[in-house]
Each structure stands twice: as C-alpha cells, then as structure tokens.
Amino acid sequence: MNKGGRKRLGDKKRMHAITxxxxxxxxxxxxxxxxxxxxxxxxxxxxxxxxxxxILDRETIMDKRIPDGVSTLSYQINKIGTNINQLVKVANYKDMRSPNADLGQELDRANELMLELIETINTENQE
Structure with a gap:
C-alpha cells in the first residue's frame, strides 16, 4: 500500500559532508x-x-597523475628527511657532534644519495 510522500533515496542518500x-x-x-x-x-x-x-562532471586527466610508486617513494623520502632533521636538532641541542666529524662531507654524501634516488625514479618512469 503506497502512502505517498517522498521516495526513499536508498544508496543515493548523501551521508558524507565536506566543508x-x-x-x-x-x-x-x-x-x-x-x-x-x-x-x-x-x-x-x-x-x-x-x-x-x-567537480564530479569534470573529466580527470590521468597523464598528469604521479604514479603510485613515485608518490610512495616521495612520502618515504620526506619521512627520512624529517628523521634527519630530528637527529640534527638533538645533536645540536646536546652538542653531540664529534670534533672529527665533517658535516660538509656528510651533507654532500646525502645530496649524492638523493640525486641517485631521483635519477632512479626518472629512469623507472621513462620505462
């Protein structure tokens, strides 16, 4: 028996809000x-x-998306950078640097490793 009134929305009901x-x-x-x-x-x-x-009717351009592996790698590199920053802050706070440590050489080596990572990412994306 139909009572009339508004039809049930079912799956079409919008329950999620974005402000x-x-x-x-x-x-x-x-x-x-x-x-x-x-x-x-x-x-x-x-x-x-x-x-x-x-928003929903706009076509997305898939070519401009960053591949999943690269975004994951970028996230991991950011986490490594955060860890390095935290270690440097602790070392500076506690003055833990040894007198023999050459910070410049350590930074150069870190830069070389980052460049190798970026080159690896670029070659994997080109394949």
Whole structure:
C-alpha cells in the first residue's frame, strides 16, 4: 500500500559532508562563476549542488597523475628527511657532534644519495 510522500533515496542518500572555506577573493570568484550560470548565491541549495556537479562532471586527466610508486617513494623520502632533521636538532641541542666529524662531507654524501634516488625514479618512469 503506497502512502505517498517522498521516495526513499536508498544508496543515493548523501551521508558524507565536506566543508569548504574560502577567503574573500575566492568567495567573490565563486559568486562570479555562479552569476555566469544565472544562479543566485544567496538562494539556499544552490552552491552545494553546483559545486558537486562542477567537480564530479569534470573529466580527470590521468597523464598528469604521479604514479603510485613515485608518490610512495616521495612520502618515504620526506619521512627520512624529517628523521634527519630530528637527529640534527638533538645533536645540536646536546652538542653531540664529534670534533672529527665533517658535516660538509656528510651533507654532500646525502645530496649524492638523493640525486641517485631521483635519477632512479626518472629512469623507472621513462620505462
């Protein structure tokens, strides 16, 4: 027996929310874009659906994406850099550097290793 009323949305129900914050310049740009589509920014239920459609209907260009392996490697390199920075801070704080340590040589070697990593990444991407 159909009672009428609104149909159930089922899987189409939107349960996940994303909040966007704009500065003044960005907000004015959004308002200008909405006006170009003859949409009223102040009218409730206008901005969200417009932005959703704008984002979801846009085709993504797969060629410009960074390969998964490279992004993982980049993440790991960043973590290594963070660890090095933390070690240097501790060494400087506790004045643990030995008088024989040549920091310049150590940095040069670290730079050489980073260049080798970058060259390896580039050759793997070209293959």
């Amino acid at each position: 966007l914050r704009f500065n003044g310049t960005e907000l004015e740009k959004v308002k200008t874009i909405l006006q170009s589509y003859n949409l009223d920014f102040k009218k409730r239920g206008t901005v969200g659906p417009f932005l959703r459609k704008l």
